[in-house]
Amino acid sequence: MQEEIPTQHSSAAVRASLWQELKNAMGGTEADYTQINIKRAIFLLAIPMILELVMESTFAVVDIFFVGKLGPSAVATVGLTETYLFLLYSIAMGLATAVTAIIARRVGEKNNEEAGRSAIQSIFLGILASLPFAVARIFYAKELLQLMGADAWALNEGYRYTQWMLGGNAVIMLLFIINAVFRGAGDAAIAMRVLWIANGINILLDPLLIFGWGFIPAFGIEGAAMATNIGRGTGVLVQLYTLFHGGKHIKATYAQLVWDAKIILNIFRTSLGGIGQMIVAMTSWIFLMRILSEIGSEAVAGSTIAIRLMMFTMMPAWGLSNAAATLVGQNLGAGNPERAESAVWKIGTYNMIFLVGVSFAYFFFNNALMSIFTTDAQVISVGAEWLRILSYSLFVYGWWMVSVQAFNGAGDTQTPTKINVVFFWLIQIPLSWFLAIQLNWQQSGVFWGVFISETSVGLFTLWLFSRGGWKTAKV
Secondary structure: OOOHHHHHHHHHHHHHHHHHHHHHHHHOOOOOOOOOOHHHHHHHHHHHHHHHHHHHHHHHHHHHHHHHOOOHHHHHHHHHHHHHHHHHHHHHHHHHHHHHHHHHHHHHOOOHHHHHHHHHHHHHHHHHHHHHHHHHHHHHHHHHHHHOOOOHHHHHHHHHHHHHHHHOHHHHHHHHHHHHHHHHHOOHHHHHHHHHHHHHHHHHHHHHHHHOEOOEOOOOHHHHHHHHHHHHHHHHHHHHHHHHHOOOOOOOOHHHOOOOHHHHHHHHHHHHHHHHHHHHHHHHHHHHHHHHHHHOHHHHHHHHHHHHHHHHHOHHHHHHHHHHHHHHHHHHHOOOHHHHHHHHHHHHHHHHHHHHHHHHHHHHOHHHHHHOOOOOHHHHHHHHHHHHHHHOOHHHHHHHHHHHHHHHHHOOOHHHHHHHHHHHHHHHHHHHHHHHHHOOOOHHHHHHHHHHHHHHHHHHHHHHHHHOHHHHOOO
């Protein structure tokens, strides 16, 4: 008994310490991520980043659930509009990648004045980037839908959704960019709370504005877009208030609301690689879906469900990878590249362990997972096959995610773009087409083409990271 007492006290102390650290992660902390224990830094950054992504994926499911009740034409209108929004997302995410790297570097250098100035300039750049989409909304909403083959309902009724989404795209752009500012500064908890507020309002308003309630009229599909703009617009207002009134690690001032061409040019130059990465990924997926569409609708449906399952279950891995970008940027700014590298190897190991667990689920329960979303035996078979093949390579893919974010966090966004062009455009697409169509492996050819290319890109990117050239990147 005498030996159990200290053990019990020790266990209670560990639980209390873990609970306190969880509260710190959720509430935010002023900890210096260039000085504290690396494992603690990863925990404090990764938890809110993971929860931020989980909320975003939850909103996507809830939103399409309500729109789906309006009929297939409404769902198609959302899908066709998102085709254009994908371009916006590519630009927003590319800018966000650059902003995270630059803000992290300035905070690591303890140059808070320059960090705040860079945050303001990134907002200016985001507003500029959103203008072409707003113009498209004013003059060409119907024409854009018609170009994508929209049906009569979409052209007569659904175009209002497109007008709202393209016209209010600035709130989407700013939500991405300002949250990237907070993540780069180490204020991941603020970014998480902003997204929870924005998407929480969105989810509450969706059924009210789509179907109406009491004195609130039913706006139909237009209501879904209104809910998105109101929710995310509220999120942007919260972001701006927090940015000017002080986060834990960054604060802008009203005196910094002045155009600075030098900083804007630096953000733009650094963002080109990030934008390129997103465009390569987006177009690669479009080409793969085009190959699958030649095989049959079951191949497309099964693949779509499988990839959404993968995206949802890999949210923790993406959260960990985003933490790598912040830690690399800040520690390079602090002049400690060895600590930056150590953080990446630790995060990569955690990612690998997590994704090995996911791989076991994909390998042993692929049919059960697919059956949650469909009862079609052929669709289940197709999706289950892809999940099983994915299970062979997920642990390598996890290293690729972390390595890419390490390059991005260092400000070297060009290297991942070049790698992606080679492995996705020049290897993945031709190989998948050859195996699926020429060798008649059907959808299996696409799945094995993805397996070969993404395993290869993961190993190559990790090898390139280990050479250390990213440590000398300038931002």
